[in-house]
Amino acid sequence: MKTPDFKDVLLAQSRIRPYLPRTPLHTYPALNQLIGTEVFIKHENYQPVGAFKVRGGINLISQLSAEERKRGVISASTGNHGQSVAYAAGKFGVQARIVVPEKANPGKVAAMQGMGAEVIFHGAVFDEARLHCEFLAQEKGYRYIHSGDEPLLIAGVATGVLEMLEDRPDLEVIFVPVGGGSGAAGACIVARAVNPGIRVVGVQSEASPAAHHSWKLKKMVEAPNRTIAEGLATGTAFSLPQAILREHLKDFVLVPDGEILRAMVWMIERAHTLAEAAGAAPLAAAYRLREKLKGKKIGLICSGGNVSLEQLKQALANAECGMGNAE
DSSP states (O other), X not given: OOOOOHHHHHHHHHHHTTTSOOOOEEEOHHHHHXXXXXXXXXXXXXXXXXXXXXXXXXXXXXXXXXXHHHHOEEEEOSSHHHHHHHHHHHHTTOOEEEEEOTTOXXXXXXXXXXXXXXXXXXXXXXXXXXXXXXXXXXXXXXXXXXXXXXXXXXXXXXXXXXXXXXXXXXXXXXXXXXXXXXXXXXXXXXXXXXXTTOEEEEEEETTSOHHXXXXXXXXXXXXXXXXXXXXXXXXXXXXXXXHHHHHHOOEEEEEOHHHHHHHHHHHHHHHOOOOOHHHHHXXXXXXXXXXXXXXXXXXXXXXXXXXXXXXXHHHHHHIIIXXXXXX
């Protein structure tokens, strides 16, 4: 499997440009005050599917062979990756099938179905859905799209960080949420090419730390998968992103789900932004590390805004109990 490089990111940028708008990079005084330094939010929640994954979907689906398009594609997802595949498949006339956990975010499921994808429910967690997806791909002959081990996906999602550095080449630290790790891997590729001094920091939930532990131990490991943040919810690490992260990721932070819920409220209050749990995780990590960040210009990737009403209520209730206040 080829490891994508900066040239692949530039090619991806040219492929996705006709289909996706450039997302904004904004700074907010109230967030700057909270963290104690200049903070810039990359609003991937503004994408047509409400999440950054669509960049990879367009890049990959656009490069399928005629034979692969005829067979159709299948993938497993907790929601955002599936929406990405469904959206891109619709643009290029390809039938998509998405396998999701039985209690997947209903809003994301409805969105995938609305884009024309067949949604297949299987298993209690993502990894069970993924194994069933792989079985169906082999049995039916569909083109299987792994959510992390796809060079074209990584190159595609990396274009978001390329846009960040085009807008603010003086960024010094970039926080990226990590589930499978494609986004963080893409960020590492771009940062290394543009300015090797940029620190890319991965962020994952303490309740689903497989990618973090694999990176730290320098080997693939499994871990419990219990986070409320579906965008961070994987029980196993993915080999291609891990290979890139081991070589280039500067730091990796674990944050409790409670702090992620608190960050969701901060995003609403201080940045006028509805962020799903994974999209708010970078802010939670930046707050944890705020003493080390003073005087630095930092970027936070708000990876998505597809929060369920149930999770939004949970975040607001968390704030009412006192967890929403800064120390």
